[in-house]
Amino acid sequence: MTIPAPYLLYLGHSDDEVGLKTSRGLATFRREDCVGEWRHDDCPFSFGLPRMDAGEARLAGARTLVLGIANPGGRFPEWMIDDALVAIAAGMNLACGLHQRLRDEPRLVAAAEAFGVELFDVRDAPGDLPVGNGKRRAGNRLLTVGTDCSVGKMYATLCLRDALRARGVAADFRATGQTGILIAGRGVPLDAVVADFIAGAIETLAPARDDDGWDLIEGQGSLFHPSFAGVSTGLLHGAQPAALLLCHDPVRPHMRGLPHYPMPGLAECLDANLRVARLTSPDVRGVGVALNTAKLDEAAARRLCAETQDAMGLPCTDPWRFGADAIAEELLRCFAPSTPAMTASA
């Protein structure tokens, strides 16, 4: 699957900032491939890209409209279909990561055929996944886990990758969600996998590796989210992680979409994840806490990271804002590559 760049990012009428995470991820991690953003007057958000509609973007060279809006349940708003038809008529391909597929919307299929463009459903899962087997496999793997959905697991994973690479350590990002897959160019859309194959999908995504490098696996959902904890559980078991990185949004008032569910405490959440992970990785350990401090000023953010670090006894940072160095250092400290035994001097 190769989605033609450059991209026009679609924000439409969205008023759900968290729901824009796919577009934001591309604007952040593949900004050089984004020519602009298409948002209507009632959309209060911007990624700082030139604002343009489909026709203007086509003239600016954009080849694909990325419908980067994530809703719980993943259904198309009607206004998105209307705008997508305009983009098709302007000669652009469409890429979308929702559960609802572009190919299942007859108006889009007919228009794409008429105008000779392609529809890319990023959330299509591979059809030949195995059932997980839980067998111990070689290699270093870290999994990001979260107190909730959409708390920064993908950002933390990518920032940690960059911090490890800056230290000369081989590190690969293993994408499990629509945004990560669009950024990485490959991956498994885990929440679209049939339930029996969740763990097996991750065993396939992050197979045994025989170097001292790291597979950094993008986490999904939360053990404390009553809609999605099954996905998170299978991900923990399939990943066989040596290390967990706990991710959290400190200003989230309650579990995403569920005002009747409070957020879990950090220690409680890490403990629960370690307990589940031990089934397939008995020596798993936590190596850090990643906070998404976007809503805090810098002084408050630094104070919260320091307090959290003291409370949890693990390095804590906002990896996007302050870098992931402290977590990379802790990871390499805990899992030092095996070195030849030193001989005692005579």
Added chain:
Amino acid sequence: MTIPAPYLLYLGHSDDEVGLKTSRGLATFRREDCVGEWRHDDCPFSFGLPRMDAGEARLAGARTLVLGIANPGGRFPEWMIDDALVAIAAGMNLACGLHQRLRDEPRLVAAAEAFGVELFDVRDAPGDLPVGNGKRRAGNRLLTVGTDCSVGKMYATLCLRDALRARGVAADFRATGQTGILIAGRGVPLDAVVADFIAGAIETLAPARDDDGWDLIEGQGSLFHPSFAGVSTGLLHGAQPAALLLCHDPVRPHMRGLPHYPMPGLAECLDANLRVARLTSPDVRGVGVALNTAKLDEAAARRLCAETQDAMGLPCTDPWRFGADAIAEELLRCFAPSTPAMTASA
């Protein structure tokens, strides 16, 4: 979906007794609809039904061959396809609950069309399932959970249904697997549901009820099975169970299909299930232990039930062998219907 009865049960060349659970379930709970069993000389098992091939069964009135073989991963053995083609040629419909679909095997599709019979894929999940919302809903729900896959959860659920009905209590079996769905005539094949919708599927299967009766939900997998714990987790959260019934096979040497994974202890397993279930059902409690004692003689079975009852502090029985009365009594004792307040005598 109405699958024409009566049935011919297919055992084929299977030498995996546990894998025959779908055929066995029908032979047990809908025996009056089974005209015979089709097994080859190398199949060491029998359900005690008349042995016949497809042609003989057709003459005896059978209308559907039930391919009731469950393999991990759910792929067709080649010999099953050969025999299925013979059954089609004899004029029988096919029903199958594997992940691999009858409709995806071109030889079967072509033959079914040529001979004018139907193919029933029991494991097709509904396409319009919602994401779970975790909102507290009214009604009494019990979920069977297990130390492993295939330890008797469906049998325990059906036996408990009968024990409650014998006491005049409304009780409905909510099927979540292929065998249960064939027995009940409806249900959700949970392990075929897309991962994001596991909990939502169960909220739909067992919606709010406003009487004092019980929804008895068939459990799947195990929190301790590294291949399938994600399914079990979503099921616990979607079920919002007031009560859990723990099911176990005391002679199982290790987790099904995974010699490298030991079975969990009963207390450890119930604790883990209660902990996960509390997210959506804070007052959940265990109400009993169901042992599958088929491989023990009666004295040993009764002794083990008594010892387990003492150790766990909960009623323990083999519900199929000795009845589910003790568990039904415990359930009704713990969750007595609300009665009008008594007035103090003067």
